[in-house]
Amino acid sequence: MHAPTTTRRFTLSLLATSCLATTGLLAMPRAAFAFDAPGWPAAAFSKKTEADAIAALYGQKLTASDKIRLEAPDIAENGAVVPVSVSTTLPNVTRISLMASHNPFTLAADYVLPAGTEPAVACRLKMAKTSDVIAIVESNGKIYGARKSVKVTLGGCGG
């Protein structure tokens, strides 16, 4: 536990970390403490409109579909916890994304579904104010959408 090599390695790793931190600070002072996990679609999550978020995530146009079942409450008394579930009968679904049209950042969640995983997902989202929840399903490489208006009586994004 307290062998000299351990201490040395620890010191080295500290040095390495501080070097990295310094480089980071110099290179991009505004985002010095930001960390983005590998694969996380940072650009899409930074978009403030539905069209921009869809363009950043999929790069194609959305087609409305009645084969998507989007369940969300008509009225959400607490915008901090809005249960949302999506399922679809569309074939070969590879991705399901959820957006809230009037949130500060439109994209809320993006799910990647490998073959063998059913095209259905349930989660809970925050909604800043009354707006539409949009479910986007990628099926056979094309994207389809369904939307539902949710009235929010108490916003979930503070302020």
Added chain:
Amino acid sequence: MSSTIRVRAVASGGTTVVQALINHPMDSGFVKNSKGKLIPPHYIEVLTFEHAGKKVFTAFWGPAVSKDPYIKFTFKGGAKGDDLKISWVDNLGKHDSLTAKLVG
């Protein structure tokens, strides 16, 4: 410290239904604390589920996912006693993982 991840994965009839709850503040960066200062963003970015060495589900989350997030999905396959590995990493680089057994 106990895990931040709670999971219940039930294998039956050739499919497995997974439900998970994670303890995480999911701070959006828009909420102020009692002193009127903004609480900086702190949210899970990536959550993955692996079964038999294969990723069965990946969630990319933003700050609009509720505190202590819940997720439910279903995948084909899985039998009682199989391992399911759940891992998350957040925007500050913090992470946690848990390997749970499927129940029948």
